[in-house]
Amino acid sequence: MQLRRTRHLCVLAALALTVTAPASVATAAGSAPDSPAELREVLFVGNNWDGTADVIESTGDFARIGRIDVVPDKAERMAEISADPIRWIYFMAIRGSVGEGHDQFVDDMYSTPDGTSVVVSRPSFADVVSLDLATGAVNWRFPVSGYRSDHMAVSPDGKRVAVSASTSNKVHVLDIGTGKELGSFTTGDKPHENIFSADGRHIWNMSIGEVNTALDATWLDWTKGDRRVTVVDATTFEQVEVIDMRERLDAIGLKDHSDAVRPAAFSPDESKLYFQVSFFNGFFEYDVATDRITRTKTLPKNPATSTDRTTWVNDSRHHGITMKPDGTKLCVAGTMDDYATVVDRTTLREGPLVTVSKPYWATVSGDGKSCVVSESGADRVTAIDFATGEKTVSVPVGDHPQRVRLGHVEADWRGTPGD
Secondary structure, X not given: XXXXXXXXXXXXXXXXXXXXXXXXXXXHHOOOOOXXXXXXXXXXXXXXOOOEEEEEEOOOOOOEEEEEEOOOOHHHHHHHHHOOHHHHHHHHHHHHOOXXXXXXXXXXXXXXXXXXXXXXXXXXXXXXXXXXXXXXXXXXEEEOOOOOEEEEEEOXXXXXXEEEEOOOOEEEEEEOOOOOEEEEEEOOOOEEEEEEOOOOOEEEEEEOOOOOXXXXXXXXXXXXXXXXXXXXXXXXXXXXXXXXXXXXXXXXXXXXXXXXXXXXXXXXOOOEEEEEEOOOOEEEEEEOOOOEEEEEEEOOOOOOOOOOHHHOHHHOOOOOEEEOOXXXXXXEEEHHHOEEEEEEOOOOOEOOOXXXXXXXXXXXOOOOOEEEEEEOOOOEEEEEEOOOOOEXXXXXXXXXXXXXXXXXXXXXXXXXXXX
């Protein structure tokens, strides 16, 4: 009863705080900067295998503005890893599994509200760093617990950043300006996606379990570990609620579907959560107040996609979902099916299947008119018009782009030294 009452209170609070400004901008880039005239809104594109982040225009032609070296301290970090046999084993394991033969130098990134720095999670180095956008220097570094850092989230006011420590089943919450740890909380196995509520009072974490084994048959799903959604108080870091999607999926007769929640997106009033799961070409709608899955959307399969689930990257079939700020459309990255599509939220009818190469993320442009997906298989990002569902432009970026986030840089910024 207490959990259900808490859920209702969360929804009521979210409804009271709903505003007409684009939700994607508020949650992705933090609060409006003190001197907005001196800043420029941009999109940061993390090139995971490159160890760089491209900075592109947030609207229009999405032209590249500059590039950031996110591993300026690479030699120092590699020396530390080489001197520690356990860390070396984990470093090589990341390269051989989730890294697909490559090191993972950037997973996620957010700019500070003043646009002077960018904070980056670096999986292979098991840390989070703040980089000065003018000099490229490291402002601060926070080693996460365990041996790998993963997805992050920034609070609505832009002052706190949450990062998943995927091998220790923990989320750290840091002061974005200083790197000081404000607190942490435990999760299920392999914490992945993090989302702050619109009022900044709660953090939702989705743990995905073990995604690097070949035990991908439906009847072996139990080997994937403890997968759950953990909701905590963002100030005290005390657990508010745990949601086991296994029970909710079983209740609608989908016992053969994975309960590993991957990327997710809230409706503007936070009454609905739309989420993807491992191995599934589609997504689900979860009603927060009634605590049940209300709709299932199955998207088309690409006939060229292998049916061998062990060949799907990190158990993903589709990985990447975002919502138009007015709540009318969703944009979905069909990762292993090599397409992205805009879905009408009312009817759940998909639009054109836009051919893209292994899209790994989806976010909203600065003006809210486009969905921007990262094409990890083609080293570019592609914009899709929410109104028509058609591709408008593609822009080359670095090696293996994954996360794309809205943020700010100083108006005259053109890249860090050496890039």
